[in-house]
Structure formats: C-alpha cells, structure tokens
Amino acid sequence: MSTLIAFVLASISLQARAEEGSIYALKPMPATKVTIAQRGYFPRIDVLSNGELLSVFKMGAGHVGKHGYAGLARSNDGGKTWSEPVKIFDLPKADDGVIAHGILRDGTIVYGAVSYGWEGESYSYKDWYADPYIIRSKDQGRTWSEPAKVNIAPFTWSYPFGRIIELADGQLLMTMYGGYLPLSLRGPASNDKDDVTRAMRNLGDQKPENQRGDFAFVVKSKDGGKTWGDLHVIARGFNETCPVLLPNQRILVAMRSTEGGAYTATSYSDDGGNTWSAPVRISNENEHPADLLLLKSGELLLTYGQRNKPYGVQAMVSKDHGATWGANRVMLAWDGDHLDLGYAVTVQRKDGKLVTAYYVVYGQKNYVVKEGPSPDDAYIKGVIWDPEFR
Secondary structure (H helix, E strand, O other), X not given: OEEEEEEEEOOOOOXXXXXOOOOOOEEEEXXXXXXXXXXXXXXXXXXXXXXXXEEEEEEOOOOOOOOOEEEEEEEOOOOOOOOOOEEEEOOOOOEEEEEEEEEOOOOOEEEEEEEEEOOOOOOOOOOOEEEEEEXXXXXXXXXXXXXXXXXXXXXXXXXXXXXXXXXXXXXXXXXXXXXXXXXXXXXXXXXXXXXXXHHHHXXXXXXXXXXXXXXXXXXXXXXXXXXXXXEEEEEEOEEEEEEEEOOOOOEEEEEEEOOOOOOEEEEEEOOOOXXXXXXXXXXXXXXXXXXXXXXXXXXXXXXXXXXXXXXXXXXXXXXXXXXOOOOOEEEEEOOOOOOOEEEEEEEEOOOOOEEEEEEEEOOOOOOOOOOOOOOOOEEEEEEEEOOOOO
C-alpha cells in the first residue's frame, strides 16, 4: 500500500486539443493506491452490507487463453489489504471470466459470467462461441450456485458487462453485448491492415447486413437472477455497457463504441429498459470502457480507462444525472506504459470514500497474448480517494 497524489485536471473539454493560449490547472488530491492482486485482468468490485469489499477478475491466462478463470479477493479494511484470490468460475476448455456484477436488496450477489472458446488450443475464430452464465451467492461470496446459462435469443453469442441493477418492481436488469455467429465486424474488409480484423469482416459478408457487428442490449429477470429473458436492444455498433438506476427510475447506460474511434456514449430508458434514446457521445476516442455510480451526494460518477497518454484511469462527474458532464476530470492513475489497462470500476464505502479498481500491464505490450498463463506484470490495482474533489 502506498500514498499518492491524484490530480484534478481543471477546465478540460470533452474534445480536448492543444489550442493556442489554453492552459490547464492541476490540483493535488491525497489518495491511497493499493495492489489488489497480481496476474489479473478486468476487475469488478462491490461493497457488502457488512462493509467488506469483494473484487472479482480474470486470472489464469492473458487476454485470451483456455486456462482463464474468475478469481475473487476480499478486503475487510476498506480496500487497503486483500486476501489471496479464490477460483469461483471455471468451465472446462474455455476462457472464463466474470464481467457483470450486482448485489440485490436482500443481499444476494449476482454475477454475470462469460465462457468462450474455439477449435484447437491456439486462438482461432473457427467454431468460436461465447456463452453467458449467471452465478449467485447468498452467503457474501463464500459459496456459489451452479452456473446457469442466460437466454439471449435471437442472438447467438454474447458477454455480460457492467452492473446488474434491481428495478423498483423487483425485476433485475443486466446489460450485455453480442450478436450473431460467426463472429464478425461490419463494413468492408479492403481497408483493414490487420489480418485478423480483415478476416472478421470477411466472415461478416456471410451474414445479412442487419446481423453484422456488435449489439448492446439488456435482458431481465423476474426470479432474482435464476432465469433471464425479455431482451431489448439499446444500440448497434456498441459493446461494453454499464447501467445505473437514477432516482427518477430512468436507466442510464454508458457504452463503448465499436465504430468511429472507441469512444464512450450514453443512452437512457424511461420505461424499464424496453426502449432507448439515441446514443450521445460524451468522451474522446480511446476513453473506455466506462463505469457509472450514483454517489451518496446525488451526483453521478463516470470512471473510465484513459487509453491516450498519459495512460491510466480518469473520472468525471455529472450534477444533472448524465445530461451534461462537468469540465473537471480526476486523474486517478497515470502509471500505464501503454494502452493495456483500464476497466475501471468504483464503489462508495459507508464512510463516503471511493474505491476504484482497475487493471494495468507494465513493461511489454501483451494485450494480444493468445495463450499461456497470465503474465506476472499484469496487476489489479486500487485507488482509495475522496469524492469531494471539486
């Protein structure tokens, strides 16, 4: 554990550029930085009713590998120290992880997991699949239910992502992204320099145009997360999506674009997730994926990976529930050597302090690792900080 200074970067526009005559002010902010786990990726974090923190993340492989599984660590001191991770989700001969999370009003923990694979040991798009599952715990994450597959028809592959929220009527809503097999991208392949990307676009040519690309969508559960259905599409051309339930029962989501520069956009629903507004871009390119958290103050916090220099994690706040976003950004971490980092997610402790978890890979760029164990230089990090930064 170490103490650091986080910074507030004041008066920065969403489309920030080095304009002549512009200056930016840095305001120091005390914070504490910790290591949650080594050799991990893609964290989620929750605070339990007893004040314990749980963090779940991918282990066992790099970004891709059939030895991947979900590990869980626990903190009893507000995020300062963490237990050794324990394995909670691991299906045979597949790359597995938990990337959606929620705690219900009755204390049940509900995790959305993905298990995906392909033909052969080396990564391939041949016979590629991605199946979503739910696991549940009623004893604060010490034991877990058997994985239950999520119904995503008419789609044929998908990943859960973000937070699982409980609506006023008791229904659960989970954000996901996916599409139709074979896995593919939209658009012509002629301009793609990368062989893998070109191959994915060629696969897309085998499908009707309206089945190509990624779809952000929601599914619902009426039985506490045991079974799911009632799928509604949010938008096409987006993937990693996180929702938040606002006091007026509006559902706001932040989504990562798959077209036009990997920016973050928002959309909202006023009818329980059945229909959605057109996406509105709120970030620069390569600022993703985003996490949304309604603070005790009533303000809305958006935390995201900054995959532009300085590589790290940043946050910004909305005082009008996502209609507009303040000019100030908080630089929570800027320790990345390259863009293999992010997936920031934040919780607020009972004392009001915030704990943000993220992953970072130091040294060699290995975000294209195809197989083998997770590298030693991949870390799950945490920042403990005060929301009163303005």
